[in-house]
Amino acid sequence: MPDALFADPRLAVLHDLFEDPARPDLDPYLVRATREPRARRVVDVGCGTGVLAARLARAGLDVVGVDPAAASLAVARDREPRVRWLQAGAADLPALAPDLEADLAVMTGNVAQVFTTDTGWDAALAGVxxxxxxGGRLVFETRRPAARDWENWSTATQHRDVPGTGHVTKRFELLDVTGALVTFRNTFDLAGTVVVSESTLRFRDLPELEGSLRRNGFTVQDVGQAPDRPGLEFVVEATRARPVTAR
Incomplete structure (x- = not known):
């Protein structure tokens, strides 16, 4: 199930207000999609409120945005009607959209890390x-465990004035680090109404990532880093190397 941060309509409409509006982290994905050979169709897996999917559509690509959170998709649909929006998890893709035949699939932000079990991650990769x-490509980012980035996450309270809601504050707390799992809480005060969202991310090392991709029909082509966060993330590009049978 999606975290409340994305599934609760009160929070989904606030998500982009607490992000950098320039979203420099998305620029490399737009470049990969539009460089030669240019992607004809792109699937944005875990598209959230649709910022990247909308940019890709405006660049002239055929885009499918996929997310299990209806509240986030409601925001996304208002952003760009040219995108085909699907409420689904990655593992559901073949059943819900058997005709996709995409050239490129992307997973940005924390999407690859929300799959905390091997079973869930394998099912997501197989679906993609x-x-x-x-020969289609998958490009995704995931944080490097060795960087221990969670130790530097800001706990400063953020403030926004939101039309129709009033003054909103957002507080972040790191709750637990156990092995590869990092759990944290976001607490929103919506002009007196408190809404809480707890999340857990899994930090996989590179051998784990490469092994899981091989198991699910991919060949790793490149492992780089995010230009805006050097040293903190793996950016993995893999190709679908062989036919994938249903599990």
């Missing part, structure tokens, strides 16, 4: 693989 054409 079946949504790609043979």
């Amino acid at each position: 693989a079946r949504a790609l054409r043979p």
Whole structure:
């Protein structure tokens, strides 16, 4: 189930207000999609409120935005009607959209890390693989465990004045680090109404990532880093290497 941060309509409409509006982290994905060979169809897995999917559509690409959180998709639909929006998890893709045959699938932000079990991550990768054409690419980012980035996450309270809601504050707390799992809480005060969202992310090392991709029909082509966060993340590009059978 999606975290309240994305699934609660009161929070989904606030998500972009607490992000950098320039979103420099998305620029490399737009470049990968539009460089030669240019992608014809792109699937944005875990598209959230649709910022990247909308940019891709405005660049002339055929875009499918996929997310399990209806509240986030409601924001996304208002952003860009040219995108085909699907309420689904990555593992559901072949059943809900068997005709995708995408050239490129992307997972930005923390999407790759919300799959905290091996079973869930394998199912997501297998679903994405079946949504790609043979030779199609998957590009995603995930934080490097060795960087221990959670130790530097800001706990400063953020403030926004939101039309129709009033003054909103957001507080962040790191709750637990156990092995590869990092759990944290975001607490929102919506002009007197408190809403809480707890999340857990899994930090996988590179051998784990490469092994899981191989198991699910991918060949790793490149492992780089995010230009705006050097040293903190893996940016992985893999291709669908062989036909993927249903599990």
